[in-house]
Amino acid sequence: MFTIFINYIYVVMLSAIKSYILLYILKGVSILTATIITFGISKGGCSKSTSSGITSYLLSQEEKVLAIDMDGQGNLTSFLTGEYDICNVFEEKTVLEAILEGDARPYIIRIQDNLDLIPSNDFLATLPRQMYSKRLKLDALQKALAPIIEDYDWIIIDTPPSLSEQTILPLSTYSEAGSHVVIMFDGSMFAYYAIPKFIEMVEGARDRYNANLNTAGILFSLIDARAKENEAMLESIEEEYPHLKFNTVIKRKASTRRLPIAGFNGNPELKNALEYYIPFVEELKKRVQQKQPQR
Amino acid sequence: MSSKNSLKDKIRKPNASQAFFNSYDANDNTKDHKTEHNINNDKGVSIKDNSSNNTTIDNENTIKVYVKNDDVVNDNEYLRRLATGKKAVKKKPKKVFTSFYMDPDLASEVDKIAARGEKGDKSKLINQGIRTLLEGYGVIEKKS
Numbered sequence: 001m002f003t004i005f006i007n008y009i010y011v012v013m014l015s016a017i018k019s020y021i022l023l024y025i026l027k028g029v030s031i032l033t034a035t036i037i038t039f040g041i042s043k044g045g046c047s048k049s050t051s052s053g054i055t056s057y058l059l060s061q062e063e064k065v066l067a068i069d070m071d072g073q074g075n076l077t078s079f080l081t082g083e084y085d086i087c088n089v090f091e092e093k094t095v096l097e098a099i100l101e102g103d104a105r106p107y108i109i110r111i112q113d114n115l116d117l118i119p120s121n122d123f124l125a126t127l128p129r130q131m132y133s134k135r136l137k138l139d140a141l142q143k144a145l146a147p148i149i150e151d152y153d154w155i156i157i158d159t160p161p162s163l164s165e166q167t168i169l170p171l172s173t174y175s176e177a178g179s180h181v182v183i184m185f186d187g188s189m190f191a192y193y194a195i196p197k198f199i200e201m202v203e204g205a206r207d208r209y210n211a212n213l214n215t216a217g218i219l220f221s222l223i224d225a226r227a228k229e230n231e232a233m234l235e236s237i238e239e240e241y242p243h244l245k246f247n248t249v250i251k252r253k254a255s256t257r258r259l260p261i262a263g264f265n266g267n268p269e270l271k272n273a274l275e276y277y278i279p280f281v282e283e284l285k286k287r288v289q290q291k292q293p294q295r
Numbered sequence: 296m297s298s299k300n301s302l303k304d305k306i307r308k309p310n311a312s313q314a315f316f317n318s319y320d321a322n323d324n325t326k327d328h329k330t331e332h333n334i335n336n337d338k339g340v341s342i343k344d345n346s347s348n349n350t351t352i353d354n355e356n357t358i359k360v361y362v363k364n365d366d367v368v369n370d371n372e373y374l375r376r377l378a379t380g381k382k383a384v385k386k387k388p389k390k391v392f393t394s395f396y397m398d399p400d401l402a403s404e405v406d407k408i409a410a411r412g413e414k415g416d417k418s419k420l421i422n423q424g425i426r427t428l429l430e431g432y433g434v435i436e437k438k439s
Contacts, residue, residue, distance in 0.1 A: 137319060138316075138319055163311055163312060163315055168315065168316075197310075197311065197312070200310050200311070200312040200313070201312045201315075203312075204312040204313060204315070204316045205316075207396075207399075208316055211399065
């Protein structure tokens with residue numbers, strides 16, 4: 001009887017050890033770096049900050065997300081933190097310091113479970129000058145993110161509407177899991193002519209720094225969904241950039257605009273506010289074909 | 296590349312994005328150039344400062360070219376002066392400082408090779424490669 005008991009214990013222990021070894025191996029195999037999504041266009045007011053904030057929130061419902069604000073206006077920072085006095089509250093605790101020091105870890109703040117943020121404020125305007133004096137190159141953000149890139153499933157980056165270091169650094173940030181660009185488009189002529197310029201930036205970054213960079217698509221975020229020129233714009237984009245337009249079209253709503261006031265948690269009109277973004281995020285995930293799980 | 300495409304590339308001006316990236320390339324090259332200058336100085340060799348003599352030329356197919364206006368003095372002359380106890384002044388050979396686009400795989404290999412050598416080996420490798428090619432084409436004469 002005692003021998004049977006010992007044998008039983010032996011078998012249980014052996015199977016437990018086997019399971020641990022298998023889990024360890026599988027864990028090692030399945031680790032991937034984060035997929036990077038950069039929202040951009042060289043025109044303001046196209047919903048870059050809103051879209052990157054909502055996308056970060058939606059992705060964080062199931063996976064681990066790091067949002068990075070590369071716009072000195074700090075709208076994404078305010079959106080996710082609810083804090084508008086960004087110059088004082090985040091003084092010397094922003095993406096600027098992360099880039100200059102080459103390590104993002106001390107500058108990550110927790111927004112909620114699965115959602116972190118590296119904030120920015122107006123001092124980000126000094127980035128080009130400081131990069132020059134420190135002889136930093138356009139892979140500076142990649143170096144800063146290197147210690148944490150495996151800690152996240154997604155890195156979502158908001159950029160300013162300009163050709164500048166703040167825009168090019170994210171585009172030049174390589175990830176083994178892929179770097180993708182979502183080009184925002186508000187249906188205006190200004191935005192229409194900003195698209196090729198932004199694509200030039202993407203191509204420049206891909207050629208020199210980030211061979212893994214792809215354009216995930218062009219996302220329409222229409223101010224007035226009934227405007228008569230919308231259909232012509234849709235067709236023009238389809239013809240000019242075949243297969244790039246996301247099927248989902250964001251129609252701007254008051255409830256979405258109120259999100260920075262009401263926040264995500266406990267917001268009674270959240271479902272309405274996110275109506276168009278939920279299918280967009282699903283489409284985005286399919287387009288970038290992220291392998292899961294990350295850990 | 297066809298001659299037509301080559302001409303088109305020469306005619307086209309770089310767009311703003313290319314100019315932005317090029318500005319970083321130019322910074323890198325200028326930094327390398329300065330570093331090389333300092334290294335030579337550390338070796339105790341007197342070098343005439345020609346930075347003010349650099350001529351900037353807007354090159355048709357690349358970015359900028361800096362031409363150094365030094366007289367070419369070969370190493371033999373320098374060593375002869377050194378051996379006979381005369382003041383040894385070594386001027387840098389005439390060089391053209393340029394930048395250009397490389398295929399990523401070639402750039403990677405060149406960087407790997409240069410990493411194993413010392414300062415200036417990358418330029419020597421590129422020069423040797425192009426020299427061999429052009430000698431093979433019969434465009435330039437073989438160096439004795």
